Amino acid sequence: MCIRDRINRDSIIGALDDGNGNYIPQDIPFPEIFEGSAIIDIKASGICGSDLHMTNERNQPQSIPSGHEIAGEILELPKSYYGSLNIGDRVAIDNIGAGKACGTCYFCNYGQFRHCMNQSPETGGGFSQFITRKPKGLFKISDEMDWNDGALVEPMAVSVHGFRFANFLPGENVAIVGSSTIGLSSIAVARAFGAKTIIASAKYDQQAEAAKKMGADIVVSSEPGELENECFERTNGVGVDVVVETIGGTSNSPLVQAAQCVKNTGKVIVLGGFRNPVEVDFLQPMIKEISFIPATCYANINGKHDFEIASDILSNGNHPYKKIVTHQYELEDIQEGFKTAYDKTSGSIKVHVMQ
Numbered sequence: 001m002c003i004r005d006r007i008n009r010d011s012i013i014g015a016l017d018d019g020n021g022n023y024i025p026q027d028i029p030f031p032e033i034f035e036g037s038a039i040i041d042i043k044a045s046g047i048c049g050s051d052l053h054m055t056n057e058r059n060q061p062q063s064i065p066s067g068h069e070i071a072g073e074i075l076e077l078p079k080s081y082y083g084s085l086n087i088g089d090r091v092a093i094d095n096i097g098a099g100k101a102c103g104t105c106y107f108c109n110y111g112q113f114r115h116c117m118n119q120s121p122e123t124g125g126g127f128s129q130f131i132t133r134k135p136k137g138l139f140k141i142s143d144e145m146d147w148n149d150g151a152l153v154e155p156m157a158v159s160v161h162g163f164r165f166a167n168f169l170p171g172e173n174v175a176i177v178g179s180s181t182i183g184l185s186s187i188a189v190a191r192a193f194g195a196k197t198i199i200a201s202a203k204y205d206q207q208a209e210a211a212k213k214m215g216a217d218i219v220v221s222s223e224p225g226e227l228e229n230e231c232f233e234r235t236n237g238v239g240v241d242v243v244v245e246t247i248g249g250t251s252n253s254p255l256v257q258a259a260q261c262v263k264n265t266g267k268v269i270v271l272g273g274f275r276n277p278v279e280v281d282f283l284q285p286m287i288k289e290i291s292f293i294p295a296t297c298y299a300n301i302n303g304k305h306d307f308e309i310a311s312d313i314l315s316n317g318n319h320p321y322k323k324i325v326t327h328q329y330e331l332e333d334i335q336e337g338f339k340t341a342y343d344k345t346s347g348s349i350k351v352h353v354m355q
Contacts, residue, residue: 099137
């Protein structure tokens with residue numbers, strides 16, 4: 001069952017990096033319709049920090065589009081599907097884990113779809129008109145949520161997963177290293193999960209303002225020592241219970257800072273993507289008995305997927321997180337979108353590609 005008149009199976013428009021950081025909209029083949037996959041008409045895709053990092057690292061042209069912060073409308077469901085989804089449903093897409101997972105391997109049986117041992121082939125991401133993914137990776141969004149909200153479910157789910165994976169407890173004090181997209185979603189999740197005090201660092205004015213709106217109690221600059229001093233001042237010299245590192249990159253500085261802010265026996269949730277090997281002196285973290293907890297993507301934990309909880313947080317359509325979408329571009333203008341996402345002096349926080 002499908003809306004066939006909206007699907008040209010010969011070719012579609014997708015934006016591919018030419019290997020030099022230039023995203024060029026062009027005719028590309030329709031994504032492979034693999035066994036058990038649905039077809040989704042993409043409506044919004046976010047440009048993630050990892051997209052920026054990977055663009056910088058890439059030196060070969062892309063053959064399929066990237067982009068993983070995606071919302072769209074279901075156009076076709078597999079004939080074998082008998083679940084609750086319907087043609088026309090508006091969905092956020094887990095296109096990294098559940099959307100490609102086999103559902104039967106060791107990791108899938110524990111809800112850890114990101115680690116599936118028999119993933120379906122990669123057929124392309126959100127910087128395109130259509131995407132194919134399994135229904136297990138499609139999550140309905142509420143009527144109150146617009147397409148921007150839908151595309152924000154993925155970065156919200158990243159933070160939801162980190163907090164759940166680390167067994168965060170209500171009443172704990174939290175510090176957030178960095179207030180870009182994932183830092184801001186971490187503030188929102190900490191607030192939703194009952195944090196006592198939230199202290200965040202921010203590099204740019206627009207990030208600091210957004211951090212306050214998201215629910216941070218204290219926002220400091222990214223200058224060395226400011227977050228550390230605030231964490232100890234607010235906890236009578238103990239340190240915070242949990243630090244969430246959200247920056248990543250090529251330097252060990254965010255990890256070092258996180259280890260300095262957290263209390264002895266505390267937890268450091270690592271959500272930032274470190275693109276190159278970094279050296280960390282583990283003597284002081286060992287003496288402090290810190291738990292470093294790297295977390296990636298999302299999972300089904302205790303019977304509920306991180307996407308579902310993220311969608312619940314955003315469900316009323318008025319969550320301040322939607323305000324982080326500072327710029328929107330059409331697919332044909334995606335290169336300008338990338339330029340804006342790179343240039344934080346533009347006031348950008350999150351850039352969306354809309355269709």
